[in-house]
Amino acid sequence: MWCVAVAAGSFRRYATYRVATVAGVFTNTVFGFIVAYAYLALWAERPHLGGYDRAQALTFVWIAQALLAASALMSGGGLDELQERIRTGDVAVDLYRPADLQLWWLAADLGRAALQLIGRGVVPLTVGALVFPLALPGDAATWGWFLLSVLLGVVVSFALRYLVALASFWLLDGSGLSLISGLACMFFSGMVLPLRVFPGGFGEVAQLLPWAAILQVPADVLVGARGGDGLVRGLVFQAAWGAALLALGRLAQSAATRKVVVQGG
Amino acid sequence: MARETSPRGGSSSGAGRIAQGVFAYGLIARMWVRSTLAYRASFVMMTVGNFAACALDFVAIMLMFSQIDALGGFSLPEVAFLYGTSGVALGLADLLLGSMDRLGRRVRDGTLDVLLLRPAPVFAQVAADRFALRRLGRITQALLVLGWSVSRLDVEWTVGRVLMVPLMVLCGTAIFGSVFTTGAAFQFWAQDAAEVQNSFTYGGNALLQYPPTVFAKDLVRGVTFLVPLAFVNWLPALRLLGREDPLGLPGWADFLGPEVAVLMCAGAALAWRRGLRAYRSTGS
């Protein structure tokens, strides 16, 4: 099927950026160390902050670094290319193609995420596990659920970025919106601090927002902070946001198509 | 007629070249500012965004302190002091040299050659490339945090201590600037490695905003002796705050900031010259 071909192509394309990948891994690892020590100090003061023990907190840090590129936690992710095509009007051609625009970009994004999960995720997590006592699960099932959760997280991340990219149909300059959405993702995904550590009601609200599905839920799945019922609810939460945002993306897409058609492409 | 436009004097002297470089930097930076002002709304948005991105960092620290009273034995105003000094220093270096990480791209697409055709030092031109006033966002945010912390700190502000703060920031700017430059010089050889320097600049900043007591001794040693970022704020700030330095260095080490800054600038200059020479002999 063409979706697979697109994803594979995207995977291969990102595989060619070797030096950039090595440089990224290095940066992820450095940041991992810095944040890990900060968290160690924090959990030394409050041993069970947010319901995590020390090992779980450290694991959270390294998961965040491992998913940073794959789940596009701080911008990136290659959809700026779509944004650029919209800005220059080249997208009109894409809209007339038989392949659905959203599916096409979703496939490409999944291919990219798969490569970056391997290329930029494995090394930092391994380094973290070698240097710090991490709470990594020993059973394959948990790892399986984790990967599924990461996949759903990437879908949510994609759906959000796709909406932002499509906004360029209506905005003269989409860079401001990209910036804001990047910041929101960084903060509300748990990247700067696990959402469970956010105080009181603020923390509870933050955990209901779509960004929580990108990092907080997968990390919780892996460190075992979501046992039994919680696991299923987490995955459903992710799937629900993914479906809702993809549907919203479709609406935006058909509105955009109409706009392009009215303007004469 | 052509000779009228020839340079004043030999202009190969060091001071002459620096003057020439500063002059060219000013010219190019002004052009970029005017270019960005062609998209005013976007400029405002990006400046606010730059401010907000940094502010979120500090919000995270505040959120931590909503759960604790001290991190690594340091209070919130003390951490804010570290945050502010490092942030202003990085912000200034970022404002002045922040787009140097685009060098690799310029090498790849060949536009670096255009800079080599102008009668101005290439360093000045690369440094001024994409000069962006939106980076004032970071500086403003860090200054606000710094101001707040100074007002809250329990320090007796003698003249010497007051002067130490701007001196610290200036040395820090020079140190971070050297890192930006060295990183860019590295890209003459590895064009896709732009992100490595982020580890030392933005990563260094992330490190320096926490107290050194938080980190493993080896890490602290590394950023003291290997990549001497500790002189940006840790060592002088510990002295100001009346804290012990975790490595137990002699007291005078706290005042080595200027010397370290000069040394790092010299190293960066050397790296830059070697990089440029390598480029001019290989052209790729």
Place this chain on the structure above:
Amino acid sequence: MRTETAGGGTVAGDGAAAEPLIEVDGVEKVFSVRRRAGRLRRVRQEVRAVDGLTFRVPRGEMVGYIGPNGAGKSTTVKMLTGILTPSGGRLRVAGIDPARERTRLARRIGVVFGQRTTLWWDLPLKDSYELVRRMYRVPDPVYRANLDRCVELLDLAPLLAVPVRQLSLGQRMRGDIAAALLHDPEVLYLDEPTIGLDVVSKAKVRQFLREVNAERGTTVLLTTHDLTDIEQLCRRVMVIDHGRLVHDGGLDALRAAGEGERTLVVDLERELPPLEVPGARTVRVEGPRQWLAFPAGRSAAPLVTAIAERYPLVDLSLREPDIEEVIARLYAGAHGPAPR
């Protein structure tokens, strides 16, 4: 100190028209390239991009510099402008060693890269010129005179206030050429100045270059793929291939050097087997029309007489050798079949 830096004798002898402005003596450029051999192994390999190049260009000359892609054209220009350091040989432009005194040289040369604008994308064209004025410290009267002349000859008046991003390719190229001339360069290097332009723009650019060369005596080195540029502008052509000069001389000599042949096209009364005429060979037959090739240096008259005597001739025409063909043959002849 001042007496030494001015480049002494060379510049002082301005008057002599034949004084070489560009001197290239046995210049070499060797790159060491790393090639992948197998999956992981990499081998170092030396590539001679420029291999013992020697030529001189006197002040005021307009020279075409051509050659296939990868022949060493742009490497030469990069060495002449001081971007690249030669690996060997001696190079002087206006008495200056480009690699050692890049910035000093920069004030005395102008460069136009056809595919790479030096203009400021988001700012009005005029602003880019202002930057040149300040960066090159062009004295006010000189700047004004040069700008006025460029604006007049290149029709830039309506474009000065327009942001560069809104200019067409041809307009931008004209803008770029003007920018390279505001500081009164003694040498102008043009790399593909007419690439992608429409016929009218091409003509305008060529006319302008001719006038600049005639009026100011600016020396021009022109790199191009469009041989019409060369035919219309340059009396002298240098052809480089595999880093070596394979031709340096006039266009006519180039035609001869390429063993150029003229072609006589004859129309006969009826279809005939290939004609047999001494001193020419029949290269093509198409119905009653036949093509006969003969050496470019020879006169066509005896040939025509010979044919008219023996065959039923209706009409004839003579074709000069096509320069592209000549160069193609030159390329092929210089080194046998091109590798790659």
